[in-house]
Amino acid sequence: MSKSIQGLSEIAAHHDLFLFDQWGVVHDGQALYPHFAETLEQLRAMPNKTLLVLSNSSKRACHSRSLMHGMGLREGLWDDIITSGEHCLHCLRERPDGFYSNLGRNYYGIHWPEGYDLPEDLDYHAVNDLTSADFLLLTGLGQPVAAYRPILQQALELDLPLVCANPDLYSPEGGVIKDCPGLLLEQYREMGGKTTSHGKPAKELYDLILQQYPHDPARVLAIGDSLHHDIQGANNAGIASLFLTQGVHRDDWNALLAQGHDVASASAELGRYFGARFDYVMAGLRW
Numbered sequence: 001m002s003k004s005i006q007g008l009s010e011i012a013a014h015h016d017l018f019l020f021d022q023w024g025v026v027h028d029g030q031a032l033y034p035h036f037a038e039t040l041e042q043l044r045a046m047p048n049k050t051l052l053v054l055s056n057s058s059k060r061a062c063h064s065r066s067l068m069h070g071m072g073l074r075e076g077l078w079d080d081i082i083t084s085g086e087h088c089l090h091c092l093r094e095r096p097d098g099f100y101s102n103l104g105r106n107y108y109g110i111h112w113p114e115g116y117d118l119p120e121d122l123d124y125h126a127v128n129d130l131t132s133a134d135f136l137l138l139t140g141l142g143q144p145v146a147a148y149r150p151i152l153q154q155a156l157e158l159d160l161p162l163v164c165a166n167p168d169l170y171s172p173e174g175g176v177i178k179d180c181p182g183l184l185l186e187q188y189r190e191m192g193g194k195t196t197s198h199g200k201p202a203k204e205l206y207d208l209i210l211q212q213y214p215h216d217p218a219r220v221l222a223i224g225d226s227l228h229h230d231i232q233g234a235n236n237a238g239i240a241s242l243f244l245t246q247g248v249h250r251d252d253w254n255a256l257l258a259q260g261h262d263v264a265s266a267s268a269e270l271g272r273y274f275g276a277r278f279d280y281v282m283a284g285l286r287w
Helices: 036-044 061-070 086-094 145-157 182-191 201-210 227-237 251-257 263-274
Strands: 016-020 050-055 078-084 106-109 136-138 163-164 170-173 176-179 195-197 220-224 240-244 280-282
Touching: 036 050, 050 061, 050 201, 061 078, 078 086, 086 163, 086 201, 106 145, 136 182, 145 182, 163 182, 182 195, 201 227, 220 227, 227 240, 227 263, 251 263
Parallel strands: 016 050, 016 220, 050 078, 106 136, 136 163, 163 195, 220 240, 240 280
Antiparallel strands: 170 176
């Protein structure tokens, strides 16, 4: 059964490695959530604590760092930032056995409106015609999800594999919940397309983190707002999790409370519906 807590101070002594999601935990895409900075300051003051920001962002860690600095977080409040985009670039560069070993060099990109460019040291080339592409590179959405159906259908007919650098389905953006690239990833999989993705909830990511930052899994806590990714990822890795109701599931959570559920029964209902279990629950992170 999930335990409702009022502040991270109630459980901080039981954990040494903390994995913070970015969108939905640190900020809503536009501004920091209240009490987040204070909470990290308090946690930072405790001995032997490792704090990582773990983000399903197609962009590099330096972009997340700049974004959080711009919102007022000082350097030194975390030990590292790990993004799905960084891991995707690593695989494109190193071409490990399996999906990447025979991947071609020409890609058709589906990106956020601001665009996306691979680093110049990678020997890949963007093309504007699917018939010239070896694979799809999915990093964002520039149009409504339905608009991509013809592209996915043609890509499927051409047997193009899809690489997704951000598997999130939804993400908070100010006062709204926006669609994310994972919706296209799932759609292409359902159509029968070959895909690979990076980031949460893949167990591989957590294995890599624990190799780089060795800790007893029983002393690791994942903090997130997405049951699909943050919490399911923690379940896959066998680590504890804290679910914050302020993020992508806020409408689901509020609807359950409006129906008369208390925190315990709402947690159980939401966990059953999404097939994810979480150890702790609170509205937003605070000390």
